[in-house]
Amino acid sequence: MHLILDAIITGVLSGGIYVLMALGLTLIFGVMDIINVGQGALVILGAYLSYLLQQQLHIDLFVGLLITMPVMFALGVGLEIAFVRPIRWERTTLSILVTFAIALLIQGALSLGFSSNLVQMHAWYVDRSFQIGGFYLAWVYVFDFLLSVVLVIGLYLLLNRTKFGAGLRASMQNRTAAELVGIDVERVSAITFGIGVALAAAGGMAYGATSAFNPNSQYDLISRLLAIIILGGMGSLRGAVVAGLGMLVIEDVTSVVWSPVWATTVFYMLLVAVLVFRPQGIFGQLAGRRQ
Amino acid sequence: MKVLRPASLLVLLALAVTFPLLFPNPAVEQVAVLTLMFAAAVTAWNAFSGYSGYISIGHAAYFGIGSYAVAILCQDWHVPGGWLPFLLLPLAGLIAVVFAIPMGWVALRTRRHTFVIVTIAMFFIMQLMAYNLRSVTNGSRGMSLPIPVHWSGAFYDIPFYYVGLAVLLLALLVSWWIRNSKYGLGLLAIRDDEDRARGLGVRTGPFKLTAFVTAAFFFGMVGGLHAYFVESIFPSFAFDPLNDLMVALMAFLGGLGTLAGPVLGAVILVPAQQYFTIEFGKPGFYLMIYGAMFLAIILLLPQGIIPALRARFQRSEALAGPLRGADADGAGGAALAGDGEAERGGGPA
Amino acid sequence: MSLLQATAVRKAFGGVVALDGCSITVEKGSLTGLIGPNGSGKTTLFNVMTGYEAVDDGEVAFDGKRITNAAPERVFQLGIGRTFQLTRIFPRLTVLENMHVAAQRQGLGGLFGRWSSSKEHARALELLEFVGLTRLEDVPARNLSYGQKKLLEFAYVLVAEPQVILLDEPAGGVNPTMIRYLTERIRALNELGVTFLMVEHNMEFVMGLCDRVVVMNHGVTIADGEPEAVRNDPRVLEAYLGA
Numbered sequence: 001m002h003l004i005l006d007a008i009i010t011g012v013l014s015g016g017i018y019v020l021m022a023l024g025l026t027l028i029f030g031v032m033d034i035i036n037v038g039q040g041a042l043v044i045l046g047a048y049l050s051y052l053l054q055q056q057l058h059i060d061l062f063v064g065l066l067i068t069m070p071v072m073f074a075l076g077v078g079l080e081i082a083f084v085r086p087i088r089w090e091r092t093t094l095s096i097l098v099t100f101a102i103a104l105l106i107q108g109a110l111s112l113g114f115s116s117n118l119v120q121m122h123a124w125y126v127d128r129s130f131q132i133g134g135f136y137l138a139w140v141y142v143f144d145f146l147l148s149v150v151l152v153i154g155l156y157l158l159l160n161r162t163k164f165g166a167g168l169r170a171s172m173q174n175r176t177a178a179e180l181v182g183i184d185v186e187r188v189s190a191i192t193f194g195i196g197v198a199l200a201a202a203g204g205m206a207y208g209a210t211s212a213f214n215p216n217s218q219y220d221l222i223s224r225l226l227a228i229i230i231l232g233g234m235g236s237l238r239g240a241v242v243a244g245l246g247m248l249v250i251e252d253v254t255s256v257v258w259s260p261v262w263a264t265t266v267f268y269m270l271l272v273a274v275l276v277f278r279p280q281g282i283f284g285q286l287a288g289r290r291q
Numbered sequence: 292m293k294v295l296r297p298a299s300l301l302v303l304l305a306l307a308v309t310f311p312l313l314f315p316n317p318a319v320e321q322v323a324v325l326t327l328m329f330a331a332a333v334t335a336w337n338a339f340s341g342y343s344g345y346i347s348i349g350h351a352a353y354f355g356i357g358s359y360a361v362a363i364l365c366q367d368w369h370v371p372g373g374w375l376p377f378l379l380l381p382l383a384g385l386i387a388v389v390f391a392i393p394m395g396w397v398a399l400r401t402r403r404h405t406f407v408i409v410t411i412a413m414f415f416i417m418q419l420m421a422y423n424l425r426s427v428t429n430g431s432r433g434m435s436l437p438i439p440v441h442w443s444g445a446f447y448d449i450p451f452y453y454v455g456l457a458v459l460l461l462a463l464l465v466s467w468w469i470r471n472s473k474y475g476l477g478l479l480a481i482r483d484d485e486d487r488a489r490g491l492g493v494r495t496g497p498f499k500l501t502a503f504v505t506a507a508f509f510f511g512m513v514g515g516l517h518a519y520f521v522e523s524i525f526p527s528f529a530f531d532p533l534n535d536l537m538v539a540l541m542a543f544l545g546g547l548g549t550l551a552g553p554v555l556g557a558v559i560l561v562p563a564q565q566y567f568t569i570e571f572g573k574p575g576f577y578l579m580i581y582g583a584m585f586l587a588i589i590l591l592l593p594q595g596i597i598p599a600l601r602a603r604f605q606r607s608e609a610l611a612g613p614l615r616g617a618d619a620d621g622a623g624g625a626a627l628a629g630d631g632e633a634e635r636g637g638g639p640a
Numbered sequence: 641m642s643l644l645q646a647t648a649v650r651k652a653f654g655g656v657v658a659l660d661g662c663s664i665t666v667e668k669g670s671l672t673g674l675i676g677p678n679g680s681g682k683t684t685l686f687n688v689m690t691g692y693e694a695v696d697d698g699e700v701a702f703d704g705k706r707i708t709n710a711a712p713e714r715v716f717q718l719g720i721g722r723t724f725q726l727t728r729i730f731p732r733l734t735v736l737e738n739m740h741v742a743a744q745r746q747g748l749g750g751l752f753g754r755w756s757s758s759k760e761h762a763r764a765l766e767l768l769e770f771v772g773l774t775r776l777e778d779v780p781a782r783n784l785s786y787g788q789k790k791l792l793e794f795a796y797v798l799v800a801e802p803q804v805i806l807l808d809e810p811a812g813g814v815n816p817t818m819i820r821y822l823t824e825r826i827r828a829l830n831e832l833g834v835t836f837l838m839v840e841h842n843m844e845f846v847m848g849l850c851d852r853v854v855v856m857n858h859g860v861t862i863a864d865g866e867p868e869a870v871r872n873d874p875r876v877l878e879a880y881l882g883a
């Protein structure tokens with residue numbers, strides 16, 4: 001029982017990290033109808049950047065975000081304009097191939113730059129734990145979770161209290177209509193992509209602080225993230241939050257109750273099980289019958 | 292569509308059959324074997340994804356299943372190296388089918404966009420299973436396949452070549468047959484407007500699933516063949532996400548929805564891939580080259596080669612009626628501007 | 641006698657009530673027009689009657705049989721065809737292939753045969769000639785002009801020899817010559833016994849062609865009768881001109 005509680009708490013805390021990464025992904029899909037399969041690679045890139053800043057310039061991981069997030073935001077905008085915007089035909093499918101290609105480019109570059117040795121970031125809050133209840137938890141988990149909360153709230157405010165956010169939400173609901181009322185949908189798309197990648201940067205730092213990683217980790221990450229957003233409903237921000245937390249909690253509990261080996265498989269089985277009954281995910285919408 | 296006359300088809304066939312005799316270089320033959328395998332897989336993939344429009348970036352899962360099926364069968368049934376393992380290929384295909392039916396059914400319930408992701412997720416599930424089901428698959432230690440000790444170095448590639456060619460021809464036959472049947476028409480209609488097709492009585496569910504499963508069958512066979520060819524398999528290798536991407540890319544490059552496109556795509560990209568792997572051995576480097584290559588192909592040649600060629604031929608033919616432009620059929624193209632506006636040019640043609 | 645009938649149908653989308661207890665009867669052999677201001681629920685009624693939307697309440701019957709909430713393919717098989725406001729044809733298929741999609745053969749044997757049996761081919765050509773699209777058989781449908789696409793959609797709906805055809809704005813965005821042509825084609829089919837229900841905004845078209853007109857507003861029918869009577873009905877005028 002104790003262990004289960006432990007697992008639930010760990011699940012929620014690490015779930016926050018995945019939520020951060022998944023939000024970017026689902027946001028991009030919601031606005032642009034494209035699936036950024038490179039999100040995993042971008043997360044790892046963010047992780048390496050944070051690592052670099054810390055190693056070379058001794059900048060604290062969290063403080064480093066003030067640099068990595070804007071940089072990755074710019075990268076995201078650049079990628080969208082250069083590689084995604086030109087796709088005119090079969091946007092969704094081709095965007096998958098394009099972003100996969102970008103992922104390979106990033107992975108390749110990182111492999112060249114950093115070798116495939118596992119990297120682990122260190123800081124006082126990574127190495128030290130505090131005691132809660134009857135078990136120990138590294139401080140970093142709490143900080144990461146707080147980071148997620150802050151960014152999620154920030155995103156919420158951006159979406160619901162700013163003019164840009166209104167434009168973004170409008171584009172999500174109906175691109176054409178948004179264009180007709182004067183919203184520069186292309187600009188919104190580029191910025192959204194940038195936001196998604198900036199969130200990946202944050203997620204990368206958070207992820208890298210809690211797990212060892214190497215360029216190859218992008219596959220494991222992206223498959224989890226995709227599973228999360230499908231489960232939550234593609235394009236649904238609420239869904240990303242619920243599914244992210246839920247999946248991680250269930251995985252961690254399974255790890256404790258059954259076996260760590262099967263925990264990850266259960267993660268995906270859950271996805272399949274939900275799809276059997278609700279193909280649109282928890283908060284997704286069924287494609288209505290067209291006119 | 293008839294890009295090649297029957298006579299040129301025969302010539303190509305003759306060339307394919309005599310290829311190993313014309314080019315006895317083992318390195319070349321090896322690339323040729325891989326090309327044939329991929330060509331078969333891409334042709335089958337196209338018969339599902341190209342015709343129905345449901346892009347599956349996860350069919351490589353069935354490749355992996357086929358690989359392990361042959362490995363496990365050879366192990367359990369003590370099959371010796373030589374010609375016998377080839378007989379297991381159809382069985383590997385069927386085993387892949389057994390997995391494909393439920394997986395396809397679940398995946399096809401989702402929207403087209405979600406479908407793509409679900410296939411990716413399912414691919415990773417299978418990869419995980421390969422790692423975790425250690426008692427069956429030997430986990431990350433991998434499995435080895437029987438080695439045909441009687442086949443000397445120079446001869447080794449030859450049987451694989453012809454078996455690969457046979458599989459490819461079978462895949463082409465099936466793909467051609469589908470294209471010209473009522474069933475295939477239904478798939479194409481699904482691609483264009485699924486709801487409308489359903490409303491007209493096209494049985495979309497069974498149609499899609501059948502095509503999905505057929506593609507899986509061929510992937511299973513190719514997976515088994517490949518495993519036997521390389522003599523050992525590992526989870527990360529049998530279930531390699533790059534395979535998924537390569538297959539899709541070859542189909543897009545050649546022309547999605549066409550018959551010759553997949554083969555053309557494979558003939559171009561497999562040797563290119565092999566070349567890059569050898570020349571730029573350092574892992575990071577060749578990943579970057581792949582990535583760059585993919586980007587270039589997708590952004591510059593979105594329709595694929597065959598449709599672009601076809602468009603060029605059609606442009607020179609006289610066209611009746613108020614036609615907009617000679618966009619080739621079979622692989623999409625820019626949507627017509629002017630839809631929804633009042634008709635110009637008078638009444639019916 | 642009534643061929644197609646909707647009784648007290650209710651349909652709401654979220655907070656918006658599209659159909660509020662709407663009833664309509666289409667007499668066999670009639671040319672019935674359905675008009676009303678934008679947002680009155682005409683297309684929703686069509687969708688409900690052909691299975692593209694489910695009803696919240698009410699019934700739809702065809703030839704005495706209950707078909708409420710039946711799937712679109714079932715509705716089609718029973719003999720009800722429909723066209724769409726935004727023409728739905730299969731853009732990447734040729735004109736002829738479009739026709740063949742609508743000709744669904746029974747049984748497995750039909751599936752594996754060539755997609756166009758000679759009988760079907762003959763019928764397809766016959767229908768294409770009827771709508772004046774011969775010579776364009778091998779053209780990809782997306783290359784057709786807007787009017788030609790409308791004709792194609794009309795033609796392939798005819799493949800299944802429906803008893804009643806629901807036309808959603810057949811004259812929309814089409815020039816006068818084409819409208820005259822369409823009117824003539826519809827009349828020709830009507831003489832052969834096909835019933836028509838059409839939604840239209842083009843008053844001239846409706847008044848000239850239909851023998852009965854139903855008017856909708858705010859999700860219910862407010863008038864029903866001969867064109868001249870309806871045209872002068874004060875309630876109809878108010879619906880169109882009033883707030």
